[in-house]
Amino acid sequence: MLKIAVLGCGRIGRMHAENIHAHPRAELAGVFDVFAPAASEVSQKLGVTNFASAEDVFASENVDAVLIATSTPTHADFIEQAVAAGKPILCEKPIDLSLDRVNVCARNISGSELPIMLGFVxxxxxxxxxxxxxxxxxxxxxxxxxxxxxxxxxxxxxxxxxxxxxxxxxxxxxxxxxxxxxxxxxxxxxxxxxxxxxxxxxxxxxxxxxxxxxxxxxxxxxxxxxxxxxxxxxxxxxxxxxxxxxxxxxxxxxxxxxxxxxxxxxxxxxxxxxxxxxxxxAEAFAAEIDAFVDTIENRVAPDVGFEDxxxxxxxxxxxxxxxxxxxxxxxxxxx
Amino acid sequence: MLKIAVLGCGRIGRMHAENIHAHPRAELAGVFDVFAPAASEVSQKLGVTNFASAEDVFASENVDAVLIATSTPTHADFIEQAVAAGKPILCEKPIDLSLDRVNVCARNISGSELPIMLGFVxxxxxxxxxxxxxxxxxxxxxxxxxxxxxxxxxxxxxxxxxxxxxxxxxxxxxxxxxxxxxxxxxxxxxxxxxxxxxxxxxxxxxxxxxxxxxxxxxxxxxxxxxxxxxxxxxxxxxxxxxxxxxxxxxxxxxxxxxxxxxxxxxxxxxxxxxxxxxxxxAEAFAAEIDAFVDTIENRVAPDVGFEDxxxxxxxxxxxxxxxxxxxxxxxxxxx
Amino acid sequence: MLKIAVLGCGRIGRMHAENIHAHPRAELAGVFDVFAPAASEVSQKLGVTNFASAEDVFASENVDAVLIATSTPTHADFIEQAVAAGKPILCEKPIDLSLDRVNVCARNISGSELPIMLGFVxxxxxxxxxxxxxxxxxxxxxxxxxxxxxxxxxxxxxxxxxxxxxxxxxxxxxxxxxxxxxxxxxxxxxxxxxxxxxxxxxxxxxxxxxxxxxxxxxxxxxxxxxxxxxxxxxxxxxxxxxxxxxxxxxxxxxxxxxxxxxxxxxxxxxxxxxxxxxxxxAEAFAAEIDAFVDTIENRVAPDVGFEDxxxxxxxxxxxxxxxxxxxxxxxxxxx
Amino acid sequence: MLKIAVLGCGRIGRMHAENIHAHPRAELAGVFDVFAPAASEVSQKLGVTNFASAEDVFASENVDAVLIATSTPTHADFIEQAVAAGKPILCEKPIDLSLDRVNVCARNISGSELPIMLGFVxxxxxxxxxxxxxxxxxxxxxxxxxxxxxxxxxxxxxxxxxxxxxxxxxxxxxxxxxxxxxxxxxxxxxxxxxxxxxxxxxxxxxxxxxxxxxxxxxxxxxxxxxxxxxxxxxxxxxxxxxxxxxxxxxxxxxxxxxxxxxxxxxxxxxxxxxxxxxxxxAEAFAAEIDAFVDTIENRVAPDVGFEDxxxxxxxxxxxxxxxxxxxxxxxxxxx
The missing domain is CATH 3.30.360.10 (Dihydrodipicolinate Reductase; domain 2)
Incomplete structure (x- = not known):
């Protein structure tokens, strides 16, 4: 079972958390949201860890991969942190509203061979x-x-x-x-x-x-x-x-x-x-999680990545x- | 041009009359209706003969074929008369409400090789x-x-x-x-x-x-x-x-x-x-006239005939x- | 979480087991199949108990309800046993091929107010x-x-x-x-x-x-x-x-x-x-599980029951x- | 009956000729084509006059209106001639390939209140x-x-x-x-x-x-x-x-x-x-003729005219x- 944590428990993060929970080859490793009650609700409903911080998620040995569904301005930072922590990433679009910031992020993570998949569902x-x-x-x-x-x-x-x-x-x-x-x-x-x-x-x-x-x-x-x-x-x-x-x-x-x-x-x-x-x-969001799991299990490049x-x-x-x-x-x- | 007369100028007879009028290889030879004003209206609008009686239609040298769109109880009689007069027939359904009358009609016209087409449009x-x-x-x-x-x-x-x-x-x-x-x-x-x-x-x-x-x-x-x-x-x-x-x-x-x-x-x-x-x-009614014209021109049996x-x-x-x-x-x- | 066990691990039982596993308010309590390898495969994949016998399922305190997806000749017996054990039932159709046997079963379980839902998906x-x-x-x-x-x-x-x-x-x-x-x-x-x-x-x-x-x-x-x-x-x-x-x-x-x-x-x-x-x-099978969970949680009669x-x-x-x-x-x- | 002549007996002219022939309130006054055999075929099939020249069409007292379906370079000239002859016009698009020629034509016919309808079918x-x-x-x-x-x-x-x-x-x-x-x-x-x-x-x-x-x-x-x-x-x-x-x-x-x-x-x-x-x-071409007949009968401006x-x-x-x-x-x- 691949253990995936979800960052961001808004409606899209909650939906991803349920899809991971339902996936036969993955399990939900826990959730985090800067607004604690949002994460708390999901963690209780699905019986999983409520991480105290994004740092805790990235540091956890119990997390194999992360799904980033937080607000747009945090995406690039979290991608950089996840890469540093060696966690494969599925990140909601857009990477950032600024093309410059995206270009900086690209440079910061260059050389990494970690799968980074973009959520173009x-x-x-x-x-x-x-x-x-x-x-x-x-x-x-x-x-x-x-x-x-x-x-x-x-x-x-x-x-x-x-x-x-x-x-x-x-x-x-x-x-x-x-x-x-x-x-x-x-x-x-x-x-x-x-x-x-x-x-x-x-x-x-x-x-x-x-x-x-x-x-x-x-x-x-x-x-x-x-x-x-x-x-x-x-x-x-x-x-x-x-x-x-x-x-x-x-x-x-x-x-x-x-x-x-x-x-x-x-x-x-x-x-x-x-x-x-x-x-x-709905079918696409489920298939997206499936593709993410496949990508990590098979150590292949994601169909839709950072450059996309x-x-x-x-x-x-x-x-x-x-x-x-x-x-x-x-x-x-x-x- | 094949000259076809229409017996019966109710709404279905009128429609047939217009389709014959519009057909490139046929012309409307005239109309008849037991209710004279109905026939009169069609004859004036399309500029054709208003026959005084069904007998006149069957007797006319200017009529090559007849389309019977009168009330059901007249169908079998008119079929027998048209056969006697040697005019090919397109008759609206049903031949008669009584199977016995239909069987009698079948015997009365047996031996004739005239095309008799039934209006199963x-x-x-x-x-x-x-x-x-x-x-x-x-x-x-x-x-x-x-x-x-x-x-x-x-x-x-x-x-x-x-x-x-x-x-x-x-x-x-x-x-x-x-x-x-x-x-x-x-x-x-x-x-x-x-x-x-x-x-x-x-x-x-x-x-x-x-x-x-x-x-x-x-x-x-x-x-x-x-x-x-x-x-x-x-x-x-x-x-x-x-x-x-x-x-x-x-x-x-x-x-x-x-x-x-x-x-x-x-x-x-x-x-x-x-x-x-x-x-x-609408297309079927036009195609039906077309098939009737073909049947007569090519001296073949109609696709849908008396026995049908x-x-x-x-x-x-x-x-x-x-x-x-x-x-x-x-x-x-x-x- | 409502704990539901699945009897029968053929293709329809496996599908039900996955749907229960994915349901947010239910969990798969375990599986049983008379052909042990079939149950074993499901229990390993989804990480749940592989019961040694149907009797064990009915006797287990860890099972709140049962889903019967075994071969047709076992349905009526299992319904009677589940009723005796006080476990709500979702049973695949038909109850039995013999109307007499169904009538006997109806008498045997009469008086019970346990929810018995029929799988007319x-x-x-x-x-x-x-x-x-x-x-x-x-x-x-x-x-x-x-x-x-x-x-x-x-x-x-x-x-x-x-x-x-x-x-x-x-x-x-x-x-x-x-x-x-x-x-x-x-x-x-x-x-x-x-x-x-x-x-x-x-x-x-x-x-x-x-x-x-x-x-x-x-x-x-x-x-x-x-x-x-x-x-x-x-x-x-x-x-x-x-x-x-x-x-x-x-x-x-x-x-x-x-x-x-x-x-x-x-x-x-x-x-x-x-x-x-x-x-x-697929959507209907998921909705069926949902209705079964609702039925038990709300202690109401199922929409589609034994008499149906x-x-x-x-x-x-x-x-x-x-x-x-x-x-x-x-x-x-x-x- | 409104008598309409057709100029141009290519496939589109022939189709228009048949639609006019079939129209209950119009009749085909005749046809003309610079390539005589084309007009001859239509005139024989539908039993109408084969005009020797476009001039003859415009001069004929037996022509109430004209439909121009000739080659594009002739459109503007024929429009001008028809206007001069006082014949209402239904002209196939385009008026001309040159916007300058169209503007000249517009000036040449300005003041006329004849219906000029454009064939934007x-x-x-x-x-x-x-x-x-x-x-x-x-x-x-x-x-x-x-x-x-x-x-x-x-x-x-x-x-x-x-x-x-x-x-x-x-x-x-x-x-x-x-x-x-x-x-x-x-x-x-x-x-x-x-x-x-x-x-x-x-x-x-x-x-x-x-x-x-x-x-x-x-x-x-x-x-x-x-x-x-x-x-x-x-x-x-x-x-x-x-x-x-x-x-x-x-x-x-x-x-x-x-x-x-x-x-x-x-x-x-x-x-x-x-x-x-x-x-x-097909329905649109028939409706177009219908609209042209209406326009002339009711002496109203066409829905789609020269300026369009x-x-x-x-x-x-x-x-x-x-x-x-x-x-x-x-x-x-x-x-």
Whole structure:
């Protein structure tokens, strides 16, 4: 049994703790949260250690690996500490809101061969993954266009929005990673357009956007379009379409069940899409833990690592620059 | 140009008249209706002859073929007259409500080689036809089970219901023909169950049923289930499912368009299914005229002829007997 | 934590053991299997007790409740022993292949107020359950017709088929329970027709059928149709349709993911349906354990109990009698 | 009966001629084609006049209106001649490949109040129209994003491509019009990216692109994305998605029928999408003629007129400039 400790007991940390607890080849080594009651609740419910500090987690001989689900500003520090302690890492995205800090972190941990896996959970979604597998199997021929639709069911609280780093670093970053996952080729140019349509006053105040469209292009001419909105009233809209010389693969939205209603005024589902990310990506979050366990057991590099986290942030920075300067931005401009 | 006259200018006769008018290789030779204003309206709108009597139609040298869309009790007489006059026939179902009258008609016209086509329009529906083509192409292997769902959008006026001959002869008869079309083998046994759930008082008075389920079996053991209701609030429910040793083919419902709505309370179509039979089977009605023209031009036997009309009525009689006697009925019992 | 022991470590028992292990409010108290290596493998993997006998399980103070997933002939005995030992029970279907034995068991345990839950897992499927919830919420008005399609992905090994008790007691029994769950009213008459189309030689030898259609009716005239086949090449076909005075609810098939392929020769999923019952009903099996834990914690009667198991068997007996005697059978004939 | 003559008897002209012939309130007044045998074939099949010249058509007292389906370079001239002759016009897109020529034509016909309708047929598609109706009915709240997917089933012959004016003027022009139809607000900025992926050698030679993505924005911040490819192996991919503050409306692809196949290797349709534009938009082409007849009968302005044709061309020019200059282009730059 691989013993994994969880740092951060917010809703995403709690969910990871339960998934580790349920995993047949892993066990939950304990939890930590800077807000003690949060960790205490989880430790009692699942009968595991409540660590007094992150340092204690890293120092514990009873911990084989760590899952970092704390607030974003702590990620880079904890990655460095975990590397120093020799503990394999699964870290929630983003590594940091600052590309500079990420680059510093990269230097600080260079040379380490510890597995560092980034929590781009959507790569583990069976539907999105089926798109990539279809491409790899040649079922759509050469890839030409990718369309990623990603709309949140509703806007987070103002406090969250203020600390989020803006839509590109907080929300689109998942889509930038998905684009790289599907394109299989680095993006060379980013054009983004941003609007303030959901909550114009807040967006104005934060100098942010709630509705964005992004066009990515690669050296070979592949095109990828990303649509984002902070608020889809019909649920969590998560689709990936890949179009190629021999066909198309589309990962459609998931629903709470496959039951439809037929009535005089409508025929379809009498419900919105799944609208909570933990429900929508439940299978993906479980598969992510599975992949992390595999990575450590088999001593292989994770499918999605530190550099993937850095590249997604490069695209976020390029998109931000594109909106501000009203022009397409080469990723090479960001070094 | 093949000159076709239409007898009967009710809504189905009018629709046929317009389809003949629009057909590139046929022209409307004229119309007749016992209720003169009905024929007059069509003749003026489409600029064609308004025949004074059915006899005039049959006698006209300007008429190459006739389409009989008059009331059911006239069908057998008009078929006999048209045969005597040497005019090929497309006749709406049923031939007659009485199997005896149909058998007499069969004897009266025996020996004639004129094309007599029965208006079982659903055979010409691209979707239902695709099911049969899939079977013929071996795509589902040997056929094992057929499920036909056929529910009307609403009950016809009481006067119509009283003269209809009951649900089996009026409504299920289409499904009996569809069963024969898909099964490709004669039915040997019929079990039917009938309920009075939509309008119990009327059904009680008419000694009829508004909700029926029927099981048909063939000599080789193929099974076919038919579900009927006189009232589906969500539109005209018309589906055919064929299950076989190598797969399944399903003709799903048609909709007014392929546009879906996604909202907080539902995701689907903000509309019922197509709910008028002329809209639902618009392509089929046009294809039926096309097949009739082909049949005459190519001097071949029609795909669906007099004997098909008779066999469907045999199944209707068997179903009626089954409900009344609460037992499965062999078709051989009906001669 | 509720301590649940699992009797029977075949594939279904193993799956239950893992679900109990993963449940946040339950723990796996141990396992037993008459074939010791099967239990040993599970006990080692999940780190729990390997009981030496069923008697040890029932006698253990460390066991709060039992899940019976052993072979069918042991079910009734184990239910009686568990009741004697005061352990709440979740028992896989069927209680027994013999209605007489079930009736004896019912008498032997009468008076006990212990929760005895029957493993009709499909009641816990989110899709099928949504159909019932739609009915309860009045979304389809008064229920008129139910169509249950249930086709296995392939035939079990001959040895299993020989001991299965025939298609009605082994396979259709799930659909009989689903019919009762959806109809909300007892069935009064059963008509069944059986064919030998998938493996005629084997069916002939076993005096069994591999393809059946069943019509159930209730006192108020509700109709329910069940279609079964032992072999659907396209996967595990599991659908429930409820039609009523105000609309229709349909629980459609589930798929491995929502990804479609569009190519020149087809558009759809490049894969069959989920074809293993443990995958198809994964959420339902987890929800079943959840309901069992709730039942015990809240000291309420289970949603699906012993009498439900008995009634499903009554319908199976009636269907069998119907096919053999070629007539509709009243459930009252079976006492 | 409104008498309409058709100029141009290529495949699109022939289709229009048949639709006029079939229309209950219009008749085909005759046809003309510079290639006489083409017109001759149509005139004989439908029994109408074969005009010796376009001049004869415009001069004929037997012609109430004209449908221009000749080659693009003749459109502007014929529009001017028809206006001079006082004949209402339905003209296929584009008015001309040159925005200058269109502007000259606009001046030449200014002052005329004759109905001039542009053949942007997709506006008449029931599905795309349902999206606009949903927006107008407030069903999706305020419009935020539009996604138009438009991929041809295959590349036209080289000779056609060479004379087409390039992808933006020939193909995307339909999508530019659809964008304006759905957005309900003029586009202020265009960003386009073009790739050569389907036939790089030909595209290189023509200085054209076969794969383009375009982002349109309006003054209020609405965003519209268009995806084009010259070759979709799975048929004619035609979708329109509108996303708003209260929901989403999506016009999905149409299929030859609603029949699906379920087999071990796939579940879906055993066929591509409808892949010929005349089939895909059959209902729209008929509705277009209907709208033209209505326009003339009711003496109202057409829903889609000359200025719509001009504006679509402005967007095409802006897109072309955007790809060439690698920057977003304001529509105001094009005057």
């Amino acid at each position: 959507r790569r583990f979604d069976p539907g999105h993954r089926a798109v990539r597998l279809a491409i790899e199997a040649g079922q759509i021929g050469d890839l030409h266009q990718v369309v990623i639709t990603s709309r949140d069911p509703g806007m987070a609280p103002d406090a969250y929005m203020e600390a989020s780093g803006g839509i590109f670093r907080d929300m689109t970053i998942h889509d930038f990673d998905m684009a790289r996952f599907i394109l299989g080729e680095e993006v060379t140019e980013v054009f983004a357009t941003g609007s303030r349509l959901v909550n114009p006053a807040l967006m104005e105040r934060l100098n942010d956007w709630d509705t964005v469209s992004v066009v990515l292009t690669t050296a070979s001419g592949k095109q990828c379009i990303i649509n984002n909105s902070r608020k889809a009233t019909y649920g969590y809209d998560q689709r990936v379409e890949a179009f190629g010389s021999e066909g198309m693969a589309v990962s459609e939205n998931r629903r709470p069940h496959m039951t439809t209603l037929h009535r005089g005024d409508f025929t379809g589902q009498g419900a919105p899409l799944l609208n909570f990310f933990i429900d929508r990506y 986290g850095r590249q997604a942030l490069v695209l976020a920075e390029a998109a931000l620059k594109s909106v501000i300067e009203c022009r397409p931005v080469k990723t090479s401009e960001l070094g | 659903r055979r010409f529906d691209p979707g239902h036809r695709a099911v049969r083509l899939a079977i013929e192409a071996g795509q589902i292997g040997d056929l094992h089970q057929v499920v036909i769902t056929s529910r009307d959008p609403g009950m016809a006026p009481d006067a119509y219901m009283e003269a209809s001959g009951g649900i089996f002869r009026d409504m299920t008869i289409h499904d009996f023909d569809m069963a024969r079309f898909i099964l490709g083998e004669e039915v040997t046994e019929v079990f039917a169950t009938g309920s009075r759930l939509v309008n119990p008082a009327l059904m009680e008075r008419l000694n009829d049923w508004d909700t029926v389920s029927v099981v048909l079996t063939t000599a080789s053991g193929k099974q076919c289930i038919i579900n009927n209701s006189r009232k589906a609030t969500y539109g005209y429910d018309q589906r055919v499912e064929a299950f076989g040793s190598e797969g399944m083919a399903v003709s799903e419902n048609r909709r007014p368009h392929m546009t879906t709505l996604h909202r907080g309370d539902f995701t689907g179509q903000g509309a019922p299914l197509l709910n008028f039979f002329i809209d639902r089977y 009309g008779r066999q469907a009525l045999v199944l209707a009689e068997a179903a009626l007997k089954s409900v009344i006697e609460c037992r499965p009925v062999k078709t051989s019992e009906l001669g | 499909r009641r816990f499927d989110p899709g099928h359950r949504a159909v019932r919830l739609a009915i309860e919420a009045g979304q389809i008005g008064d229920l008129h017709q139910v169509v249950i399609t249930s086709r296995d992905p392939g035939m079990a090994p001959d040895a299993y088929m020989e001991a299965s008790g025939g298609i009605f007691r082994d396979m259709t029994i799930h659909d009989f329970d689903m019919a009762r769950f959806i109809l909300g009213e007892e069935v009064t008459e059963v008509f069944a027709t059986g064919s030998r189309l998938v493996n005629p030689a084997l069916m002939e030898r076993l005096n069994d059928w591999d393809t059946v259609s069943v019509v159930l009716t209730t006192a108020s005239g509700k109709q329910c149709i069940i279609n079964n086949s032992r072999k659907a090449t396209y996967g595990y076909d599991q659908r429930v349709e409820a039609f009523g005075s105000e609309g229709m609810a349909v629980s459609e098939n589930r798929r491995p993911h929502m990804t479609t392929l569009h190519r020149g020769d087809f558009t759809g999923q490049g894969a069959p349906l989920l074809n293993f019952f443990i995958d198809r009903y 198991g008995r009634q499903a068997l009554v319908l199976a007996e009636a269907a069998l009698k119907s096919v053999i005697e070629c007539r509709p059978v009243k459930t009252s004939e079976l006492g | 997709r506006r008449f598609d029931p599905g795309h129209r349902a999206v606009r109706l949903a927006i107008e009915a407030g069903q999706i709240g305020d419009l935020h994003q539009v996604v138009i997917t438009s991929r041809d089933p295959g590349m036209a012959p080289d000779a056609y491509m060479e004379a087409s004016g390039g992808i933006f003027r020939d193909m995307t022009i339909h999508d530019f019009d659809m964008a304006r139809f759905i957005l309900g607000e003029e586009v202020t900025e265009v960003f386009a990216t073009g790739s050569r992926l389907v036939n790089p050698a030909l595209m290189e030679r023509l200085n054209d692109w076969d794969t383009v993505s375009v982002v349109l924005t309006t003054a209020s911040g609405k965003q519209c994305i268009i995806n084009n490819s010259r070759k979709a192996t799975y048929g004619y991919d035609q979708r329109v998605e509108a996303f708003g503050s209260e929901g989403m409306a999506v016009s999905e692809n149409r299929r030859p029928h609603m029949t699906t196949l379920h087999r071990g290797d796939f579940t879906g349709q055993g066929a591509p999408l409808l892949n010929f534009f005349i089939d895909r938009y 044709g001009r504006q679509a061309l402005v967007l095409a020019e802006a897109a072309l400039k955007s790809v060439i200059e690698c920057r977003p282009v304001k529509t105001s730059e094009l005057g």
